[in-house]
Amino acid sequence: MDTTQTFYVAGHRGMVGSAVVRALRRRGCGRILTATHRELDLTDQAATRAWFAANRPDVAVIAAARVGGIGANSAANATFLIENLLIAANTVEAAFRAGVRRLLFLGSSCIYPRLAPQPIPEGALLSGPLEKTNEGYALAKIAGLKLCEFYRRDFGALYHSLMPTNLYGTGDNYDVVGGHVLPTMIRKFELARTNGDAFVDLWGTGTPLREFLHVDDLAEACLHALDLDDPPDLMNVGSGREVSIRQLAEMVRAATGCRAEIRWDASKPDGTPRKLCDSTLLRSLGWEPRIDLEAGIARTVAEYREALASGDIRLGH
Ligand code: GDP
Numbered sequence: 001m002d003t004t005q006t007f008y009v010a011g012h013r014g015m016v017g018s019a020v021v022r023a024l025r026r027r028g029c030g031r032i033l034t035a036t037h038r039e040l041d042l043t044d045q046a047a048t049r050a051w052f053a054a055n056r057p058d059v060a061v062i063a064a065a066r067v068g069g070i071g072a073n074s075a076a077n078a079t080f081l082i083e084n085l086l087i088a089a090n091t092v093e094a095a096f097r098a099g100v101r102r103l104l105f106l107g108s109s110c111i112y113p114r115l116a117p118q119p120i121p122e123g124a125l126l127s128g129p130l131e132k133t134n135e136g137y138a139l140a141k142i143a144g145l146k147l148c149e150f151y152r153r154d155f156g157a158l159y160h161s162l163m164p165t166n167l168y169g170t171g172d173n174y175d176v177v178g179g180h181v182l183p184t185m186i187r188k189f190e191l192a193r194t195n196g197d198a199f200v201d202l203w204g205t206g207t208p209l210r211e212f213l214h215v216d217d218l219a220e221a222c223l224h225a226l227d228l229d230d231p232p233d234l235m236n237v238g239s240g241r242e243v244s245i246r247q248l249a250e251m252v253r254a255a256t257g258c259r260a261e262i263r264w265d266a267s268k269p270d271g272t273p274r275k276l277c278d279s280t281l282l283r284s285l286g287w288e289p290r291i292d293l294e295a296g297i298a299r300t301v302a303e304y305r306e307a308l309a310s311g312d313i314r315l316g317h
Pocket of ligand 1: 068069070071110134166176178179180181182184185201202203204205206208210245268269270271272
């Protein structure tokens with residue numbers, strides 16, 4: 001990677017984008033462009049074209065998206081589809097028009113069929129029906145990765161994608177209604193601990209299996225992918241370790257020191273039964289995760305407490 005190039009990180013205030021900015025800085029990249037949502041609305045094609053034409057970065061990392069957990073997604077598939085579709089279409093097209101030489105598009109492992117073989121290889125894409133709770137988000141991300149593939153094939157632009165597994169870590173969203181499971185558990189157990197509550201209510205049956213990756217490991221995977229001269233169009237990024245939601249709850253409870261009892265609310269959705277990425281491809285190219293789940297959760301709980309104390313915490317979209 002040429003660290004003298006100009007990088008644009010879309011979504012730099014989000015968990016993934018901010019981790020990518022930190023990783024680029026660690027590498028010594030000095031020219032990192034960002035734009036807040038207020039400065040640039042990526043769902044606005046004219047504004048996105050104008051921004052790219054004016055700024056002409058060498059490399060773009062597309063980490064901007066409307067994201068959320070199972071509650072937010074299942075309640076708003078239309079919004080998740082249209083906003084993420086517009087962001088993908090506008091950024092890829094505007095980048096190409098502005099001569100951006102390299103683009104890395106970030107998606108999610110929910111692009112794969114609900115009942116894909118486990119661990120899920122990249123080849124499982126479009127081999128079966130999607131999980132309904134996040135179908136809108138998944139369809140938008142599939143369109144985005146295909147846009148990159150087709151722009152590369154048709155026009156020779158070096159645009160490619162990474163599909164990370166469930167992420168957590170620094171700068172996460174702690175909204176208990178719309179957030180993802182891991183930060184939501186941290187917040188629920190912390191609230192129960194400080195309030196002295198007897199119970200913590202969690203969703204579903206606790207039996208689904210999920211894989212979790214710290215966002216700093218993903219950020220290093222992004223740089224690793226950008227270092228490759230001829231990257232595969234699509235690569236999974238996961239830790240390779242699967243835990244049940246019930247095991248995760250015990251881990252988070254232990255990390256917070258909460259003594260409350262867990263109650264499972266089976267009227268809430270479980271989502272896809274299993275979602276473990278096969279990350280052999282990226283690993284074979286030299287990347288590996290460094291932050292194990294217990295250490296990552298402990299660090300994230302500490303960061304949550306600091307963020308809460310300083311008032312610098314995201315509790316909603
Ligand atoms: P997913 O991995 O795309 O399904 O999204 P999430 O990160 O929201 O994880 C959802 C899984 O965690 C489902 O199996 C839920 O039933 C389970 N879960 C248990 N408690 C909670 C909770 O409080 N919030 C969320 N979002 N999920 C929970």
